[in-house]
Amino acid sequence: MKFKESEKRELKKSTSELKEAVLKDGGITSLLTFVESSPGKRTVDIATSLNISMRTTERWIKKLREEGKIEFRGSKKTGGYYVTGKQ
Secondary structure: OOOOHHHHHHHHHHHHHHHHHHHHHHHHHHHHHHHHHOOOEOHHHHHHHHOOOHHHHHHHHHHHHHOOOEEEEOOOOOOEEEEOOOO
């Protein structure tokens, strides 16, 4: 079966978007699991442990906070992230 160039581009785009979505959701899930198993960790500790960039960590934490799944407890200098229980 032969595909036109436009069909090839569309298929390639769809595949890359799917891969990105899977990685993204899998990453957020791994971050949530990490916070659950290691409560009280700061953003830099989470990023280092999961081997992801600080920016990605901050973006995923923001999403989980907005969903009410994690929260920051404590002072800015010594606090950390905890799972809320609203899973």
